[in-house]
Structure formats: structure tokens, C-alpha cells
Amino acid sequence: MNMPIKPAGQAAFKDRYTTKVAELLKPWEEGERGAAAILGVPLSKPSISHSGASFAPGAIRNALNGFTTYRIESGQDLTSPIIDFGDVVMHPTSIMESHERITTAVRQVLTQEAAPFTILLGGDHSITTSAVKAFCEEKGTVGIIQFDAHHDLRNTEDGGPTNGTPFRRLLQEGIIKGENLIQIGIRNYSNAKAYHEYALDQGVTVHTMKDVRERGTAELVRQGIEMLKGRVDVIYLSVDMDVLDQSYAPGCPAISPGGMNPEELLEGLHEALKHPGVRAMDIVEIDPTLDFRDMTSRIAALLVVETAALLNT
Amino acid sequence: MNMPIKPAGQAAFKDRYTTKVAELLKPWEEGERGAAAILGVPLSKPSISHSGASFAPGAIRNALNGFTTYRIESGQDLTSPIIDFGDVVMHPTSIMESHERITTAVRQVLTQEAAPFTILLGGDHSITTSAVKAFCEEKGTVGIIQFDAHHDLRNTEDGGPTNGTPFRRLLQEGIIKGENLIQIGIRNYSNAKAYHEYALDQGVTVHTMKDVRERGTAELVRQGIEMLKGRVDVIYLSVDMDVLDQSYAPGCPAISPGGMNPEELLEGLHEALKHPGVRAMDIVEIDPTLDFRDMTSRIAALLVVETAALLNT
Amino acid sequence: MNMPIKPAGQAAFKDRYTTKVAELLKPWEEGERGAAAILGVPLSKPSISHSGASFAPGAIRNALNGFTTYRIESGQDLTSPIIDFGDVVMHPTSIMESHERITTAVRQVLTQEAAPFTILLGGDHSITTSAVKAFCEEKGTVGIIQFDAHHDLRNTEDGGPTNGTPFRRLLQEGIIKGENLIQIGIRNYSNAKAYHEYALDQGVTVHTMKDVRERGTAELVRQGIEMLKGRVDVIYLSVDMDVLDQSYAPGCPAISPGGMNPEELLEGLHEALKHPGVRAMDIVEIDPTLDFRDMTSRIAALLVVETAALLNT
Amino acid sequence: MNMPIKPAGQAAFKDRYTTKVAELLKPWEEGERGAAAILGVPLSKPSISHSGASFAPGAIRNALNGFTTYRIESGQDLTSPIIDFGDVVMHPTSIMESHERITTAVRQVLTQEAAPFTILLGGDHSITTSAVKAFCEEKGTVGIIQFDAHHDLRNTEDGGPTNGTPFRRLLQEGIIKGENLIQIGIRNYSNAKAYHEYALDQGVTVHTMKDVRERGTAELVRQGIEMLKGRVDVIYLSVDMDVLDQSYAPGCPAISPGGMNPEELLEGLHEALKHPGVRAMDIVEIDPTLDFRDMTSRIAALLVVETAALLNT
Amino acid sequence: MNMPIKPAGQAAFKDRYTTKVAELLKPWEEGERGAAAILGVPLSKPSISHSGASFAPGAIRNALNGFTTYRIESGQDLTSPIIDFGDVVMHPTSIMESHERITTAVRQVLTQEAAPFTILLGGDHSITTSAVKAFCEEKGTVGIIQFDAHHDLRNTEDGGPTNGTPFRRLLQEGIIKGENLIQIGIRNYSNAKAYHEYALDQGVTVHTMKDVRERGTAELVRQGIEMLKGRVDVIYLSVDMDVLDQSYAPGCPAISPGGMNPEELLEGLHEALKHPGVRAMDIVEIDPTLDFRDMTSRIAALLVVETAALLNT
Amino acid sequence: MNMPIKPAGQAAFKDRYTTKVAELLKPWEEGERGAAAILGVPLSKPSISHSGASFAPGAIRNALNGFTTYRIESGQDLTSPIIDFGDVVMHPTSIMESHERITTAVRQVLTQEAAPFTILLGGDHSITTSAVKAFCEEKGTVGIIQFDAHHDLRNTEDGGPTNGTPFRRLLQEGIIKGENLIQIGIRNYSNAKAYHEYALDQGVTVHTMKDVRERGTAELVRQGIEMLKGRVDVIYLSVDMDVLDQSYAPGCPAISPGGMNPEELLEGLHEALKHPGVRAMDIVEIDPTLDFRDMTSRIAALLVVETAALLNT
Ligand SMILES: [Ca+2]
Ligand SMILES: [Ca+2]
Ligand SMILES: [Ca+2]
Ligand SMILES: [Ca+2]
Ligand SMILES: [Ca+2]
Ligand SMILES: [Ca+2]
Ligand SMILES: [Ca+2]
Ligand SMILES: [Ca+2]
Ligand SMILES: [Ca+2]
Ligand SMILES: [Ca+2]
Ligand SMILES: [Ca+2]
Numbered sequence A, B, C, D, E, F: 001m002n003m004p005i006k007p008a009g010q011a012a013f014k015d016r017y018t019t020k021v022a023e024l025l026k027p028w029e030e031g032e033r034g035a036a037a038i039l040g041v042p043l044s045k046p047s048i049s050h051s052g053a054s055f056a057p058g059a060i061r062n063a064l065n066g067f068t069t070y071r072i073e074s075g076q077d078l079t080s081p082i083i084d085f086g087d088v089v090m091h092p093t094s095i096m097e098s099h100e101r102i103t104t105a106v107r108q109v110l111t112q113e114a115a116p117f118t119i120l121l122g123g124d125h126s127i128t129t130s131a132v133k134a135f136c137e138e139k140g141t142v143g144i145i146q147f148d149a150h151h152d153l154r155n156t157e158d159g160g161p162t163n164g165t166p167f168r169r170l171l172q173e174g175i176i177k178g179e180n181l182i183q184i185g186i187r188n189y190s191n192a193k194a195y196h197e198y199a200l201d202q203g204v205t206v207h208t209m210k211d212v213r214e215r216g217t218a219e220l221v222r223q224g225i226e227m228l229k230g231r232v233d234v235i236y237l238s239v240d241m242d243v244l245d246q247s248y249a250p251g252c253p254a255i256s257p258g259g260m261n262p263e264e265l266l267e268g269l270h271e272a273l274k275h276p277g278v279r280a281m282d283i284v285e286i287d288p289t290l291d292f293r294d295m296t297s298r299i300a301a302l303l304v305v306e307t308a309a310l311l312n313t
């Protein structure tokens, strides 16, 4: 029977020549292969302040409906599927258990080898420790390029595995070395002096917004990768969306003026993706309940799409 | 592999002993049978004023996640599936075509005989004409009990098949007779005198809010069904949510004070469902973009659930 | 030329048989007569707390577009114009000057004798002093029936002619006598004991919400008018919308639970309008910037319409 | 020097004869005594769904600025201080630790004997287990009267000490007996059948909304206390604000139609406070980030004020 | 009589030396002449996704109250009236009829010769086809410079005359030639490859955001006009506000990152207005129900004002 | 006793190594000294349009919780207290009295000599007249550098001491000379020609946004201070936040496109703070009720922090 009916939840309008990036998302099945793999990590209970970042994986996937597959400026039309592993199931009351599940899930995703690049959709920044742990276990030494207004190197006595401590925990637990952590976009009045000193003590490379303005993100990334190349097995990008200025990313819990614009972030991403050692990215700290018209999730979605596109060139 | 992962979009938490009514929704497949069938009719372009009622089928389905299957006051636990036929696919620019597709879709749903009762989730009130037309064609003479603040008997010269004319068109096209139309909840200052007179001329039974306060909805429905019983083959309930007071149903386009409370509407529904000739209901005029916390859709969802429950007794 | 064009700002849709109450509004011109006169009094700078009540005259007039002229329950179809005198022009920085302008404007409205009943659309409650002063000067002794959660009898040393002092100033300035002031709906935890005592000292009649629940507003109004009848030349209704419960009137600055429902307020109004000595009403304390979908202004508009309707019977 | 300056954060306007209930709040100091003690319990991370109930203690305290001390209907003017113990300091990432801190804090509050009645401002409903545990340890056998749409007796395997399990944990851990738990306001489609059966198996008294409508809350409370009187040392009221209908309490995470109105809840409270064994109350499940104009917190504040007032009679 | 009263709806404050651009708006009357003519085209039912663009003409006119007539940087003080033809009356249920009325109305406006330049305030982009048709019929060959993130060249089989097809319909119906269409601001991931190819096949000039960044809008417009000059009788600017970045124009239905800033759009406009052949502009795709503080309408209003100013130099 | 309790209102989480700028705020006490003094001036009733700028001092202080003391780009860690004098107590109904209280309060603050620099947190721009008057009386001749889209030189006949007249009143009352007033950021279509001419007649230096784009704020400020240096005893910065573009400062009453970005404003501030004669700043025209996520107050807070930091170098 030819019914003028579509399944509940399906898009209201379909143009036969247009493919939305969301249509490239393919729920994972054994053996499936794609340009990139994504995994939702909807955890925000570890956040220091109230955060709805657990809604971000859904918001970002939904924002992928706002992008077509065609990158007119380079003539590329994306066709490779993006393998969607779904979301890590979080424990309602045990944050430690949730963190462990993230490590388990990421390892399992990696062992599937469904794609050469893995994108994790946070969640708050606490997820990065668990995710990087999985990469270490599966891939060897990890180097990290972190885009963030904040060091995220707080002491763990005052709150444990919060979204203020992911890189501290990675360093303390010996999962990564300080010399393999590069921070870009660190902002005035957004960190304690003690943690900047800790970063320097640990050999972390710290680039402030002043460095970004003077040298550009592409140059900072290029230099960072140059430095990491011989030392690590895999490079992981960690994108805290609050590295962007509040006028561009109004949906982050910790918004403030003085950040990057999206163009600068994209230039950093473009540079990074030129290097085959860059194999993963997380996008964290978007709280869709605070955002305006999902603007911040739309930028996150653009990062996903650009990644898929540039991996294919 | 036992991954701590769930498909994207799935509920974050699952209690093993709890079933949400949304879980009873079963996408239609040939031969499937259930307690009730639902069909989304996401059309609001015919509305006289700007309306996002096309989002209501999604909002109501989503609200079904807020209800469990257990009706503690009667001890019933719903288990029969609700067959979900999905949504009618609307034409972006031809309202006439959309109206025709509704008739086609409803006829096809009826011929499937998937359930003894059909629930249409509007959409604006213009959809009722198309739906009732399908019932006429499939089931014979139709009687209608309409809950509404408004007659919806406007002339069709001033705008065509809008949400102000559904019953006018049914009468003019001879699809129903005026004597088989019962209106409950008609409100002061919400209609033109000319249309009240038209209603009386056509033999329509009109119960105002004053009648509701004096006699109660159950009594009005009982009397209405008594009257319709011998005359019609099937009785169709048409529930315009603006029959409720603005404090209860803030999400209708045409809110105003002086309406029913949800208890009164439910009593009318309970009475109607006692009679086997009552075979269908539409729920219309909810605009989720105007609502507060989907309160109006939650009441609509309760109407759906109560219908499923009472059909099973 | 017959252009398919309408002047900017005009309603998008016009049904030829339907008249909106807003269409009965007729900008005042010399010699014009109508069922009632309205005057906007957009003053809220005297409010103790931040208030946008100055937007209420516009919001209420606009809400009159949501009501047709037909009162189905009594069969009345309103046709008499409502003479709209526009808004008092307020001084941006001199509240005293604004208050004087209100008195001047109300006096001028009264001398026009454009209608037997005058409705003032506030503004905050501070406007009542100025308005009643005008009535005194033009009409003689004034009795007031005040619907309010609050006495509005605060001392004037702590802030001057605020929205907390209108009746205190009327009493202190000898414009009305305490025995001619009847307060209905006074609520627990909404007043200082000192002001209740002041009210009793002055001979003010005070009915709390408990009285409303036990005796009903109609009865309280009936008794009040009985008492005032011989003593005063004109009776003035002052309706502070916060007499309603917060669930019905979410747009008042001082919302709280425990108030009337709109039905109770309307019953009071209906009773009052039976008496020819009742000649004026103000509606105050709606802040449209705080409201939800102008619900509170819609109830205010219903008060206006009901007044016009009941004056005509 | 007499500066026209006030400390930052202080109220903008002060009427010399008016005292706000918020002014009765007195930060706890050793030896202080008052009519009631309050303790904020800002924990919502255990919630099954995203909840900002951790903001409720602040919102309720703030709402106390909207109430004066004068209860006009009984002539009472509150003067006894309400001892404010502040808020329990929660652990950012260990929910178990937070729950333990609640027990510790409540015990310490009780040992201070600062007031004959203790009010806990949640937080989500998970806090009740920890609080009742403290009462048990300090006061002996506890009976509970719970106002709630939900049993809150979910299994603990599927999420641990969430806001769905507080009474289950109390029963399982033997802290209270089922026969000493009375649930009022349980709603259709809001619970699993399995948990209703569990309640009955445990000897819990369950009153649905139908019971509320037929017998009234005062009667149900009276009977409950009669039953508990001989058996327990102290009676604890647990008020989940979602027992109220969504139109009155729009700020609860789990809103739905079909609940009590505030009057019904207050009648239950009034009845309970007549009995000297009733010594504590918690108010939970208000998420101020979802509320409209803090309506739900205002009702909660009224519960606090009424408690203080009725304890003093 | 000198009453301190102003007509309802008039601005609350008037400074005697300040003229708002909104005060230059003069409702059209036979024979009236002005610097520019405006016509509202409040149609958004053809939109593929839900759109309230029908509210934009009102929002833009209202935003003109936020601009004075004085252009300090050039010393110009606007005094010529802007002739306001009001709004095209749309048909509630026939989109075809509405489109025809637009053509009729625009033709009638043009025949009035009330101004040398005509500004159409949409509405969604579907209106452009109808408007350009009128220009063709009245003025001869039309060239179009389109500012847009999207080609708007979708096939018409999948939805008819939507806001995705205006230029396709113009080409298919032979109203304009592809070589006379210049698109500026076309964005990555915002179009299907098939439509880009269609554009190229038709000889359309396509400038992406990359071109904008590299060459600037002024240069692109200059070159475009150079090309069109000999070929067409009149040049029409079509400004889809979504050509702007989401951070500047948050009120467009199809927002995304990666667009122009307002300065770039203004530079394009300035360049275009240097050429006398440029005679009309439409401004489309603003949905005021989605905007934040009418920011997008304020930019649209600035386009209107700048046009009026630059036409006068 | 070691209770896991904190006083109500205190921050939920404290990291032992991190100090928020808000923690540097020290309520004023006799003899206290700090890097800067702040005084809240919560007055917005003089505003021409409805304004909640009276809430800004609270919002800005609160935003200081979003900034740590560490300025990573210069290595500075702020430790000097910021002396908080609290808020001027405003009169509810006498704007003249409120303005006088501001002068009194600022004089008293200055005589305390608690800090070398004073920051006033408005309020609307009307407060500047009263504040500058105090500086004149205490410090001698005052020069002003005003960042604003508007001249604020309106005539005072049409509304008195509004937020449109602060500099007019200063000039008319001879408190400052025109040659000592420098305006930066004046915008097209935001002023009347008459007032620009008045500015020039009075010898005011006027820099438009075009000047800002061509020469930069630092250069304009440098030149301004050069000019003022010999002539005045103290230089006062007056920062109307609407000098910023609407996309950055969405919370100003009079938003419009075409303004500065925050970087440009900061550069101007940095330049000004190099000169020891610059001794005060006001920050005005933020209405937190209109803002999005307090973005505008966050920029204001950054101005406060940067001032404190640069004063210390
Ligand atoms: Ca960060
Ligand atoms: Ca981070
Ligand atoms: Ca209706
Ligand atoms: Ca209807
Ligand atoms: Ca009042
Ligand atoms: Ca009141
Ligand atoms: Ca509960
Ligand atoms: Ca509950
Ligand atoms: Ca577009
Ligand atoms: Ca377009
Ligand atoms: Ca200013």
C-alpha cells in the first residue's frame, strides 16, 4: 500500500538531491566501516557547577541535520558514513562507575576499527581522562592538543574527578606526560596562578589568547604537532568549546569574553587534521539548556563535519 | 561484545519494572493489532494565525514518556500495544493536497483494522474535515462530539479550509448533518453571533461553558450519545484543547480565560468511552512552541492514555 | 485601484461576520458617545519594586483582539463603541507631575461625558489616588471597592506616593473616608499588622481571602454596596490583579499563592455592575514583561468586555 | 558619617512597619533558639533525570522575601526567629559522600536543639533517606507521611540511591517499617505496578489522588497520625512538590496533570501540625531552572511560613 | 482642550529635536513621493520548515523606531519620506493565490512611481519569484544580486514554490537568465552539490564565503554590476539575512556559523547603491519569533535606512 | 563542632588555590584601603525607556565570581582588596532626591580615600551628572572621556534629568566645560543632528565609529588625554556599554548594530589607565533583565578587573 505516511520522528521534508550530514550517521554494526566514528558521552554530573552537558550528544547529532554533505569551497561531497556508536550508558549515582564505563566503551570502539578517526561528543571535560586512558591502553603513548580557556589542572582533593581536573588526573596517574600536553587559548582571569605554575612544572606547553592573537592557531598547532611527532603514538584533540568567545558559544557553562572566534578554532583543526597521527577529538562543555538556538552545538557539528571532510582529502 | 553503550536517542535511564506508555507505541506493520491506533497529522499551515501545531504529534508522543502504564486507581496495567502509524506526509505548499493526503491516510489506517479505536494527533482543527470524510467513506454516517471554545463554523469565502471552518465544510459538503454535531464548551466572546445562528439553523447542538458548569460534561456527553445512537454508524470525538482554560492549557494558539479544567474534559471522555459506537478521537490546536514545559501536550498524552486504558476495561 | 494591500499594522485576517472587541475601540473625538470610556495610565515608576506595568494599557488593548463581541451565554452582541481616550502622557523624571497629569486627564475625560462608565488601565496602583481625586472633584463623594491582596495603606514617609500607599494617601488627604473603602481579597503574609490596624482604625472594611472563601465575592460586594449606597455619590472599583492566585495571574509583580480565581473576581464585578452608582473601575498591577502569553492582560481584557456587556443590559 | 548607602545585596526598599519572613531567618549560632530550624540540602546529582533541585534552597529562602510576618486571617504576627543552619556542603563527585554528609549535618542540627521543628529544603527526594536516618539515630522510631505523586520505591539495582528510591532504601535498610509509611497523592500512570505491590507487601499505606478527592487530605492525615501515634517516636513529613498539579507547581522535574491544588496540600499540613509528634518536614523536587517566576518555590515558602505560624499557636 | 493625553499606541517619549526613521514612514496615498517605497510581504507558509517570517515586516518597521534620521559620519539628515504601501494581504490557505497577490501588489506599487527605489520586507524567500516577476513585467529585463548562504535552486517537484526554490522558478519560467543572477555568500554544507551544478549549468555566478573573505563584498558586487550593466534594465538585490553569521543574525530560520558580518553586507549594499540601475531590494528570512531582542530585524532596519540615505547622496 | 555545612548563599564549591575576584570585594569599613573602590548606583527610573539598569550593580558583582584573580598574560595575581561601598539607597518616587543622594554618596566615598580609583556601577547614564558633580566638588576640574553610541546631550525641557541628558546638564550647569568632554564611539542614526551641532558648539570632541575604525580607540584616548592633561585635575571615564555592538552587549536598553567590539573598548581602557590623572570610571546602561546569560555584565566585570589589574602595575 502506498500510504502518504512516514514513520514518527522522521524529517518533515525531503529534497531528493540533498543529503544532510545527519543522514550519514550509521548506527554501528559489527564490521561497518566509515570516515569517522562518533560516540556520545553524556556525562555532566562531575561538573563543579550545574551542567546539562549530558544533553550535548543529542543536540550535536540533531545539529547535523542543519548541514548538507556538500563543501562547496572545495567541491567535496561527503558520502562515507559516520559510524555512530550511540551513547555510553551512565550510572545515575556512581560517577566513578560512569568514568570506568567511558574507558571501556572507548576501548571497545577502538577495537572495532570502524574508522580511522574517533570523535567523542561530551559531556563535560571530566570525560577526557577516561577517554585518553582508553587510547593509551589501545594505542600507546598519547599526545594531547587541548583547546580551552582553562588549564583543567585543579587539585583533586577539592572535588575529585570533576570537569576541572581531567588533565591533572592524566598527569598524576602517569597516563600522559606534561611535555605531551599542549594547551591553546588559555585566558586571563580564568585560572589560578598555582595551576599555571603546575603546568609549567610539568612541562606542559601553554599558549594564552595573547599567543593566539599574535601567532594564530594554525601556527601554534603546527609547532605543537612538530614537537609531539616523534614522541607519541597518537595525537588526541580535546576541544572545550569555552575556548570560544561568549558571543559565539553562548551555551558553555563557563562563558566569558576574550575568547577565540570559530574561524580561529577551525584553522587550528584544519592544521591538525593534516597530520595522520591525529586520530581522535573530543568536543566538550556544551550545555544545550543554556544555549541560544543551539548555536554552540551547531559549531560543534561543524567541527564534526569538517573533520569528516578533511579526513577524506 | 557487552558494550556499556546504547543507541543514540534512547532514554538515559531504564528501570526494569517500569514501562512507559511511549514504550507501548509500536510502529505499524501489516497485520499488527493493538488497543488503539494513532496517526500524527502535523498540519498547521491552514491556521488563520501563525501556528506551530505541526509540532504537536511529536510533542505528544514525547509526553507519553512521562506516563507509566499503571493506572493505580483502577489497578489496570496497560500492556496492549498502541499501533503508531507515524505521521501523514504534508505538502509544503499545497494545503489542498495536504488535506487530501489526510483523508487518504486515515482511510488506509481504517482499512488496516489495526485497532478498534483511532486517535489522530493534530495539527490544527482544519484536519478534522479531512479525517471525518475518511470515516464517512469507510464507516458510514458519522456523529461528532466536539469539545471546543469555538464553533469553527466560519464562512469559507474569507480564507478557505482554515482551522476556523472544519465543521462548516463538513456541513456544507453534506458529510455530516447538523443534528449529528454536538458542541461542548463554547465560550463567551469567542465566536460571532452569525455562526451561533448558523449552528442553530443547521440543527447543531450547542453547549456553552455555562451549560458545562450547570450540568457537567458527563451529563452533556451522555445525552449527546443518547441522541446520536440510533442515527449514526460511528461517533467521532474532536477535542480542541482550547476548550480548556488558559491556566491549564497555555500552549493553544487561541488561549483565553473561562474554560474547562482537565478534570471536566476527562469526565466527558470517560462517559463517551462507555459507548461502543465511539470509535475515534482527534486532539488538535496544541502549539508546542508556545507551551510551557509541554503542559498542554502532557494533558493530550493523558487523554491518549486514558483512552487506551478505558477501551481495555 | 483595487490593491491586495492593507495598511501596516492591521490584522492579517478578517472574517466578515466577526467583530473583535478591539474594533469597538473608537479613538475619542469631541462629542463621541459610547458604552464605556477607557483611558490608559501607563505609569509604573512609582512602584516599590521594578515594574513594567506601564506596558499594560497596550497589552490589554491588544488582548481585546482576542475577544469577539458576542456573549453567547446571554445572547448579547456588543455594538456600542468603547471610547478610547488614549494614554496619559507621563513625565520621564517627575512622578509628582505624572500623578497630577493623571488627575487632570481623568477630570477632562469625565467632563466629556463620553460614556456612563470609565475604565482606567494602569499602570501600578499609585495611579488610583490621582484618579479618585479627579472623581471627587467632578462627581462628589467617592466610595471604593478594592480587590487586592494588599491593603496599600503603607506609611508615606518611607517612599512617598508609591504603589503601596494609594489608599493611605486618599485617607490622609481626606479625599475618601475610611468607612467608604471596602477591601476584598486581603491575603495572609502579604501585609504588615500595623497597616491592618490602621485600616480598622480608619473604619475601612477588610475582607480577607477566608471571607471570600466563606461568603463569596458577590455577597461581599452586595453588602458593601448596600453600605455605601446612601453615603456616596459614586462608587469606584479598584482591581489590583494580584488579588488573583499566581496560577491565574502570573504577570503581576507581587504574585503569590492563595488568591482568588478569575470566576470569583468576575462574580464580584457582575454584582457591582448591577448598581447604577458604580461608575468607574481601574485595573492595575499587570507587568506584561513578566507575564506568560499575556494571560493576565487577557483576564483584564475580559473584565473590560464584561463591563461593557453588563452595562448594556 | 550618615551615608545614603546600604551594603551590597540588601533589599532596595524598607518599610519601617513591615517585616518580611526572610528577615526572621537567623544564621545559626551556638545556643540560638527559634520557632523552627531550616537546613538547605542542595543535592540533585542523584536524580534520574537532569535536575537543578540543588538551587531550590536558595530559591525558597529568596521567596521568603515575598511574605510578611502577618497572618491576617488569624491575627498572628510571627516574631520568633527561624534558625537557618545554612546548606550542607556537597561533594562534587561522590554522591555517597554527599548522602553521608546530609546524615551528619541533620544529626548535628538535631543535637543543637535550636528549635522544636526542623525543615529541610531539598534537593531531590534522595535526601530523605539520609535525613530520616539521622532522625532515627537521634530520635528513635520514625513515622513518615509522604506527599508525592510517586511511591519512590524503585529497585536500587537500576541506579542506586536515586530520587526514585528513598523510601525503598529506608525500608530495605530497616530504618523505617512499611507500616509507618503513609503515602498521599499517588497518581495514575506515575508508578510501576510492581512498586505498588511492593508497597502493599511492606504494609505501606497508599492513598491515591482518588482518595484525596473523596476523603480530603486533612482526613487522610488525621487517620494516618492516629495510626502512627502509638508506634513511633517522631513523625516526619516528606513533601515532594510534584504531588501538586502541574498548573500550580510548574517547577518540578516530573510535572503532570491530575495532582492536588495547594489548598489541599496546606490542609494536610495544617492537620499534621496539630499533633506534637510531628517534628520535621522536608520539601523536595523543585527545580528553579524549570520554574515560572519561582511559583513553585513560593508555594514551598508558604509551607515554611505556615509551619512557623502554626507551631506558634 | 489641552489634555495630557496621547493616542493609544504612540511613542511614550518625544524629544523635539529628534526624528526617528519610523517617523519618515508615510502611509501611501495617491500622488505621494518619497526617497524609497516599502511594501511588507508577510508570507511564510511556503517555507520548508516552520517559519514566522510573516511577522518580519512588523518587526522591521518597529525597529525603525530605534534609528534616528541623522547619519553622523556623513553629516546627512534624512528628511525625505519613505512611502509605506502597507502589507500585501495574504490568503490563509492558498499559497498560489498569495504569490499572485504579491506580483499584483508589486506591479501596482511600481506603477505608482512613488519612489525611485522599492524595498520589499519579507516574508520568506519564496516571495522573490513573485516580486521579480512584477519587475520584469513593469521594467524589462532584471538582473539579481542575491546575498544568501543558499542557492535556493532546489527542484520544484519536492515541494513546489517553497523558500528553497525562488531562483529555480525564475530560471525555469524564463523570467530571468542564469547569467543575470549573481549569488554572494554561498556557504559550505548548506547546499546540495546538484544545485551548485545546476547553477553553473545555468550560467549563474556563484561566490562562496571563501570568495567573500578573499575579495570582499564590495569588489564582488562591483564586478557583478559591471557584468550586468549592459544586459539588464534593472538590478534587484535580494538579501536573505541568513547570509550573515548566526552570531549576528540569530533570528533566521536557517542559522549556521561561517557567514558574513553585517559590515561586509553593508559594504556590498553601499557598492550596489552607487549604480543607478539598482532599483529594488528585498530583505527576507527573518523570523522574529526566533530572534533575540529583534537583533536581526534591527540589522534589516539599518539596511533600509542606509538605502534611504545613500539614495539621497 | 565540625559541621559539613556552609552559610546560606555561599558558593557551592571552593578550590583552595583559586581566588575569585568577587572574593577581593571587601565591604567598606572606616580606614580600609584597596586597589579600587566600587559603589553601586542602582538607579534607572530616570530612563526614557523602561530600564532595569538598577539591577546591574548586583549582576556585575555576581559576574565577578566568573573571574579569577590571575591575569596569565602578564603574570599578575590580584591580591589587593577592592573596597565595596555598597549601593546608594534610592528614593522610590523622587528622582531628584535620588540624584542628590548619588552626589552625597560619591563625595563621601571620595573623602574616605579608600582607594586611588573609584568605579561606579550604574544604573542608567543619568547618574553620571550627579557623580561628576561630586568629583568636581572634591577634586577640582574634571575632564571626561565618554564611550557611548550617543551624545547624551538632549535638551532637558523634554523630560528633565533623564539618561539622555547627563552631559547636557553637566555643561549647562557649568560643572564641566565642553572642551573637557571627549566622546568616542558615536554612531550613525543614533543621535539628532541638533545635538551633534550642540556638541560642536560647546567644543566637545566627537569621535564617531568611523574614527574608531580608522584610528583605533587607543590612539583616540591617547590624544584625548594629551589634550586634557594640562587643563583638568582629574579624568573620569564614562562607559555606556551600548558603545559595544549589539552582538557583544545584548543587554543594553538601546542596542543596535555598528558598534565596537570588547577588544576595542579594552584597548581604550588600557590606554587611559596608563595616565595617573584618570581616577574614576562609571559603567552604565546594562539592563540585566534583557541580557542573555549576563554577557554584558560579564564584560563590565572584565572592565572592573582589568582596571584593578592595570592600576597595580
Ligand atoms: Ca574550559
Ligand atoms: Ca575544560
Ligand atoms: Ca477552538
Ligand atoms: Ca476548533
Ligand atoms: Ca494594590
Ligand atoms: Ca496588590
Ligand atoms: Ca518523590
Ligand atoms: Ca514525585
Ligand atoms: Ca538562505
Ligand atoms: Ca534564501
Ligand atoms: Ca549614554
Ligand SMILES: [Ca+2]
Pocket (backbone or CB within 6 Å): F148, F149, F150, F240, F242, F243, F254, F285
Ligand atoms: Ca548610549
